[in-house]
Amino acid sequence: MKSEIVKLLRSCFVFVTNLFENRELKIPQVLSLGIVLGLFGYTFRYFTFPVSVLDWDEITYFIIGKGILLGKIPYLDLWDIKPIGIYLIHAVSLLVLPYDTEVLRWTSFLHLLGLAMVVSTFVKNQTWIQRLFCGILVLYFFSRLSSGLSANSEIYFLFYEWLGISLFFRKNSKATSFFFLGFAFLIKYIIFFDVVFLGMYALWKRSKSTSLFQVCLEMSTFIIPIGTSILVYFFLGHTQEFFDALLTVSSKHQPNETIGFPFGVLLRLFWPLLFLGFITLLSDRKFSSYKIALVALTLTALLGASYTGYYFQHYFLALIPPLAILATPARKVSWQLSLFALVLVLYSWNSISIRWKKDLSHIPDHSRIIADKIKSLGEGTVFVASGVHATYIFLNQLSPTEYVQPVNYIDPLFSKNFAVDISKVMFEVKDVKYIQWCNDTTLETADKDESLNQDFILPLQVFVKEKFKNKTTPLKGCDLYYK
Numbered sequence: 001m002k003s004e005i006v007k008l009l010r011s012c013f014v015f016v017t018n019l020f021e022n023r024e025l026k027i028p029q030v031l032s033l034g035i036v037l038g039l040f041g042y043t044f045r046y047f048t049f050p051v052s053v054l055d056w057d058e059i060t061y062f063i064i065g066k067g068i069l070l071g072k073i074p075y076l077d078l079w080d081i082k083p084i085g086i087y088l089i090h091a092v093s094l095l096v097l098p099y100d101t102e103v104l105r106w107t108s109f110l111h112l113l114g115l116a117m118v119v120s121t122f123v124k125n126q127t128w129i130q131r132l133f134c135g136i137l138v139l140y141f142f143s144r145l146s147s148g149l150s151a152n153s154e155i156y157f158l159f160y161e162w163l164g165i166s167l168f169f170r171k172n173s174k175a176t177s178f179f180f181l182g183f184a185f186l187i188k189y190i191i192f193f194d195v196v197f198l199g200m201y202a203l204w205k206r207s208k209s210t211s212l213f214q215v216c217l218e219m220s221t222f223i224i225p226i227g228t229s230i231l232v233y234f235f236l237g238h239t240q241e242f243f244d245a246l247l248t249v250s251s252k253h254q255p256n257e258t259i260g261f262p263f264g265v266l267l268r269l270f271w272p273l274l275f276l277g278f279i280t281l282l283s284d285r286k287f288s289s290y291k292i293a294l295v296a297l298t299l300t301a302l303l304g305a306s307y308t309g310y311y312f313q314h315y316f317l318a319l320i321p322p323l324a325i326l327a328t329p330a331r332k333v334s335w336q337l338s339l340f341a342l343v344l345v346l347y348s349w350n351s352i353s354i355r356w357k358k359d360l361s362h363i364p365d366h367s368r369i370i371a372d373k374i375k376s377l378g379e380g381t382v383f384v385a386s387g388v389h390a391t392y393i394f395l396n397q398l399s400p401t402e403y404v405q406p407v408n409y410i411d412p413l414f415s416k417n418f419a420v421d422i423s424k425v426m427f428e429v430k431d432v433k434y435i436q437w438c439n440d441t442t443l444e445t446a447d448k449d450e451s452l453n454q455d456f457i458l459p460l461q462v463f464v465k466e467k468f469k470n471k472t473t474p475l476k477g478c479d480l481y482y483k
Helices: 002-021 027-048 056-069 084-094 101-120 128-144 153-168 174-185 190-204 214-235 239-251 263-284 291-307 313-326 334-362 366-377 413-416 422-428 444-446 454-467
Strands: 382-386 433-438 472-475 477-483
Touching: 002 056, 002 084, 002 239, 002 472, 027 084, 027 334, 056 101, 056 382, 084 101, 084 174, 101 128, 101 153, 101 313, 128 263, 128 313, 128 334, 153 174, 153 190, 153 214, 153 313, 174 477, 190 313, 190 444, 214 239, 263 313, 291 313, 313 472, 366 433, 366 472, 366 477, 413 454, 444 454
Parallel strands: 382 433
Antiparallel strands: 433 477, 472 477
16 A cells, blocks of 8 residues: 555656656756745745635635535535535545644645646746746735635636646647646636637647547546536435536526626736736737637636626636736746846735735634634534634534525525525524624614525524523624523
8 A cells, every 4th residue: 555655646746747847847946946936925825824714715615625524415414506626625635634724724825836836837938037937926916816815716726727728738638638627617617718718729729630539539538527526416316406506606696786897906906917918028029829828718717707797806816827927028038027027026015915914913813712702611513693604613513504604594695596495594503502693783683684684584583582591792793692
């Protein structure tokens, strides 16, 4: 068994080194590039590691990942609409790492570092300093945005997608490429438009000696990850639940109002990349086929981020990899341009990091405070009726209800679109010892707040009034009810 593990690790090492050496980097250069990018990446994000919650979704992924290890079935025992790939990544990490929020920071950081490495070695005929510059652009713009600092699914799926895209442009790597693209799709469906473009590009660029059937056969590896997931649910007898969750994303959960496309926001976020790309194109003037492909991938990423009508900031993180490559000067351009642009990036980071550190230092760690209070009162199962649900993690628990994320049952739109069974929620939490309520509106007056789902609020008020005689307020805006 030990020898097999050694062989596996050796083969993985060979694969990684070959991946980068094919881009004209030798092993010492690959290692030094990885170390320097790692130091920059850690510098950009180290202050977030002690922070428990940067985004609600990351906590949901983590809890469901832990649930998988405990025998829970996603979309049945623990429910959310996200693709299963993001839960599987956390399940794998929790095989060897503790059930702790800091693990979220490390897994996202390592995937982002991997993404920066892949993107930095994407283009041939570039110097080490230019590759470093490209990788730092990726790390910087993910850390510049609030959603990029959290363990959002974009960090994970973009690593596997760009690993696949990098392999796509190499000889005899199409099958492996589309397999990684398939796994990326299993994390985030918005890469669909990228995959369609790459498929059309592969058919267009096929050589005369390559048959149409052979190209389609190579691309068919894309369906292996999603096909495997479907088969697993088929044998478990829960195919319907699996597809219900998939269909919810595209059909049921739609915005209830028209939202204008955020042109101004995108310009404010990405103007440095657009400016650098423009300068690079002026200095290079050579618009090669791979640059045309990168522009196309930028447009398909934009389409994937916006087609749902939900213009969440983190959707647009998918624009960063192609823009970072386009913004990196060609080899024939003087390396001083890359160095000058790098100095500007690091200079601007100083003010941005000061603002992030100041903002994060003023945000109370609600879940940790609530969990500590529960521990002082005596262990017991908690139900997060409102507020951040990282409390489950600090108490080493799963959600007592199938609907892990509180917004699913407390928000009227989510509850309606997802057809949440409130009676089931109330049945599942009937034996809990604690109820967390962190909201600007107190639970006692929540029946007068129309922004809350009254189908949930009214039975919850009755339940608390009958069963929970004690109440404490560990911090402003957060009440803890207990038996």
